[in-house]
Amino acid sequence: GQQLNQSPQSMFIQEGEDVSMNCTSSSIFNTWLWYKQDPGEGPVLLIALYKAGELTSNGRLTAQFGITRKDSFLNISASIPSDVGIYFCAGLGHNAGGTSYGKLTFGQGTILTVHP
Amino acid sequence: DTGVSQDPRHKITKRGQNVTFRCDPISEHNRLYWYRQTLGQGPEFLTYFQNEAQLEKSRLLSDRFSAERPKGSFSTLEIQRTEQGDSAMYLCASSPIKGQGNTEAFFGQGTRLTVV
Numbered sequence: 001g002q003q004l005n006q007s008p009q010s011m012f013i014q015e016g017e018d019v020s021m022n023c024t025s026s027s028i029f030n031t032w033l034w035y036k037q038d039p040g041e042g043p044v045l046l047i048a049l050y051k052a053g054e055l056t057s058n059g060r061l062t063a064q065f066g067i068t069r070k071d072s073f074l075n076i077s078a079s080i081p082s083d084v085g086i087y088f089c090a091g092l093g094h095n096a097g098g099t100s101y102g103k104l105t106f107g108q109g110t111i112l113t114v115h116p
Numbered sequence: 117d118t119g120v121s122q123d124p125r126h127k128i129t130k131r132g133q134n135v136t137f138r139c140d141p142i143s144e145h146n147r148l149y150w151y152r153q154t155l156g157q158g159p160e161f162l163t164y165f166q167n168e169a170q171l172e173k174s175r176l177l178s179d180r181f182s183a184e185r186p187k188g189s190f191s192t193l194e195i196q197r198t199e200q201g202d203s204a205m206y207l208c209a210s211s212p213i214k215g216q217g218n219t220e221a222f223f224g225q226g227t228r229l230t231v232v
Contacts, residue, residue: 004158031219042120042207042223043159088158092219103172104149104209104221106158 003027006089006107013079014115021087021110022073029091032065032072033104037086046087047074079114086111118142120224122208128230129198136194137227141210148191149221150183151207152176159207165191166213198231205229 006023013019023032031050035043047058049065049072056063062075072091076083090104121140129135141148147166151159162181163173167188177183180198185191195202205228211221 006158033220035223040226040228042122042209042226045220045222048220090158090221103161103164103174104151104159105161109156109158 004089004091004105004107006110008110009108010111010113012113012115015079015081017079019076019079019083019112020073021089022071023089023091023107024071025091025105026070027091027093028069029093029105030069031092032063033090033092034061034063034072034074035088035090037088037109039085043088076112079112081114081116084112084114120208120210120222122206122224122227124227125225126228126230128232131200131231132197134194134196135198135229136192137206137208137229139191139193139208139210139224141190141208142222144212145210145222146188146213147211147219147221148185149209149211150191150193151209151223153205153207153226154203162193195229198229200231203229203231 003026033048034046037043047063052069053067054065060077086109088109089107123138149164150162153159161174162177163183165185180196183193205226207226209221209223211219
């Protein structure tokens with residue numbers, strides 16, 4: 001089945017530093033999504049990517065859809081304490097007709113800790 | 117609040133009891149998904165509906181699990197004869213169907229199940 005490898009597993013950084021995390025897949029995805037999850041809550045969608053090579057920003061967050069469609073990265077610039085949480089990548093495949101499969105495949109998550 | 121709503125937020129049950137969770141998706145979203153998440157892991161796909169039709173079920177969904185979406189709006193997930201291994205966060209998500217299969221899945225806050 002499809003597998004997503006997300007790295008690093010955890011990061012400890014100082015407030016103000018930039019952060020980078022990435023996801024690689026053994027299979028092609030047609031959509032990449034990045035989520036943030038706080039303890040005891042559901043994942044919150046941060047960024048959605050739909051085209052290979054696409055670079056999308058959302059405030060201090062920037063994400064890119066890899067050219068091979070098998071990878072994606074997320075950057076957070078000038079981190080702040082409220083960036084603390086678990087970040088997940090998720091991939092979605094499509095059939096030949098362009099209709100998306102329903103199943104999102106998630107990475108294992110990157111735990112981000114920001115020290116003030 | 118117009119987001120995905122799940123009820124209850126927490127459920128503690130004795131082993132062998134049946135439990136039912138409810139999910140109300142974002143209005144007009146055709147697709148509704150159920151995921152399960154255990155500690156330290158990303159969400160794992162269980163099943164999804166497009167309108168009333170259940171289009172895919174994971175092998176994780178044993179015979180003790182059943183999901184319904186009778187009118188294409190809210191959905192229920194029932195677990196019969198619960199086991200301790202069923203303890204997890206059960207997440208519901210919904211998404212619209214956009215052109216070219218683009219889709220963004222939005223999650224509810226989850227139902228935390230503890231089987232004692």
